[in-house]
Amino acid sequence: MxxxxxxxxxxxxxxxxxxxxxxxxxxxxxxxxxxxxxxxxxxxxxxxxxxxxxxxxxxxxxxxxxxxxxxxxxxxxxxxxxxxxxxxxxxxxxxxxxxxxxxxxxxxxxxxxxxxxxxxxxxxxxxxxxxxxxxxxxxxxxxxxxxxxxxxxxxxxxxxxxxxxxxxxxxxxxxxxxxxxxxxxxxxxxxxxxxxxxxxxxxxxxxxxxxxxxxxxxxxxxxxxxxxxxxPQIWQEEKKKYRQFLKDMDIAKRRILKILKLKGPQTAHKMANSVFQRTHLIHKTIYTNLMRVSVFWILKYLEELELEGKIKSQLIKNKLIFSLK
Ligand SMILES: [Zn+2]
Missing domain, CATH: 3.60.15.10 (Ribonuclease Z/Hydroxyacylglutathione hydrolase-like)
Incomplete structure (x- = not known):
């Protein structure tokens, strides 16, 4: 009921x-x-x-x-x-x-x-x-x-x-x-x-x-x-979660740039695991735990970095390869 x-x-x-x-x-x-x-x-x-x-x-x-x-x-x-x-x-x-x-x-x-x-x-x-x-x-x-x-x-x-x-x-x-x-x-x-x-x-x-x-x-x-x-949530506490999201998103972007700098051009698939390893802890439920390591999320970050002109993508042998600009 x-x-x-x-x-x-x-x-x-x-x-x-x-x-x-x-x-x-x-x-x-x-x-x-x-x-x-x-x-x-x-x-x-x-x-x-x-x-x-x-x-x-x-x-x-x-x-x-x-x-x-x-x-x-x-x-x-x-x-x-x-x-x-x-x-x-x-x-x-x-x-x-x-x-x-x-x-x-x-x-x-x-x-x-x-x-x-x-x-x-x-x-x-x-x-x-x-x-x-x-x-x-x-x-x-x-x-x-x-x-x-x-x-x-x-x-x-x-x-x-x-x-x-x-x-x-x-x-x-x-x-x-x-x-x-x-x-x-x-x-x-x-x-x-x-x-x-x-x-x-x-x-x-x-x-x-x-x-x-x-x-x-x-x-x-x-x-x-x-x-x-x-x-219902106390707003003071809820607000911290919102802030954490902002932080996590920035960390993920920085990590992508770092990976591309250290390891050179690569696919989104290859990057996914290392990018989300220690961030996005806020996604606690099972489905988000599964999803946060997915290439689905990293593509969103790559899209933003590309729009900002920080990275570029190229289709090489049917694979989308990302690299620093
Ligand atoms: Zn909904």
Whole structure:
């Protein structure tokens, strides 16, 4: 069963009934009007559970608005049915619209955040449509079906959302997904940070996007960070993790330059292990431990170094070789 936690008198967090890494929290803002931040999937929590919770809180079963932090399946696919059940308006970043369209096509894995990683790590998968369909099938079986829906309000950086007791500033924070937003409540000093950290940062965007997203957040005057998964975090502590990410990213870049200087031109594959050996300790969960040594991540750093004009790449005998410029 999903569990409801009271954070303040107007703010409740509903944790998912299944695994907290694969299913997201739904946040309830209870005022004269009721708002949800993130919608979960159709199965978890789904309209029936939400109705029960509103009943237990003694409020009317009407949800004015649902704000989506990003277009990952565990955060947004439940929105359409909730909208139908509670006559709500759906808010999300304008880029979320594209993800909704993509994902409603069964053949498209849309916002499956590991697809690019899988493709780059195991190139054979890209050539085999069957594997893609199979993953899509399993994915939809576990998260429930999905139908396209329209956004009632398309958000962008700097927008304000006034909801009575809560008034949010929209901060566009691409990294974990191209359409990620954070919602900052300056009076209550709460930041709804979606999946910024520590999950899979910059998996769908460049490292520089993720870096500038972090920089938008670290100086905020906040007390609590409400993540998309798990427990709320004390902002002072959470901020340290953001800073650590910035440090890790710089160390990784310096290490790449050092390897190229000492060992000469080489492929991303050859570099991957030594680059991430002692950094990125913050990626603690199993999947990130696997992923941090992957060539997928190092390619992102190489791309940035190349853009900065510090290294160059050349295709030699079908292999992409990187060297100092
Ligand atoms: Zn996510």
């Amino acid at each position: 999903p569990k409801l936690y009271k954070i303040t008198k107007n703010l409740f967090i509903l944790t998912p009934s299944s695994n907290i890494y694969s299913s997201a929290n739904v946040n309830f803002l209870i005022d004269k009007k009721i708002t949800l931040i993130d919608a979960g999937t159709n199965n978890d929590p789904g309209p029936r559970n939400i109705k029960k919770i509103l009943h237990s809180l003694g409020v009317s079963p009407r949800i004015e608005s649902i704000i989506i932090t990003h277009s990952h399946v565990d955060h947004f696919t439940g929105a359409k049915n909730l909208k139908k059940a509670f006559n709500s308006q759906i808010f999300a970043h304008y880029l979320t619209e594209k993800a909704i369209k993509q994902y409603s096509d069964f053949r498209n894995l849309g916002s499956f955040e590991y697809w690019e990683f899988i493709e780059k790590t195991f190139p054979i998968v890209r050539k085999t449509h069957f594997i893609k369909y199979l993953i899509s099938f399993i994915y939809r079986r576990s998260f429930g079906n999905f139908e396209e829906f329209q956004l009632d309000r398309k958000l962008k950086e700097g927008d304000r959302i006034n909801l009575g007791e809560f008034s949010f500033e929209v901060i566009f924070t691409p990294g974990h997904s191209p359409d990620s937003i954070c919602l900052y409540e300056p009076n209550k000093k709460i930041l709804f940070s979606g999946d910024m950290v520590p999950y899979t940062p910059y998996i769908h965007t460049s490292i520089s996007d993720f870096r500038s997203s972090i920089k938008k957040l670290i100086n905020l005057d906040a007390k609590l960070a409400i993540r998309g998964h798990g427990r």
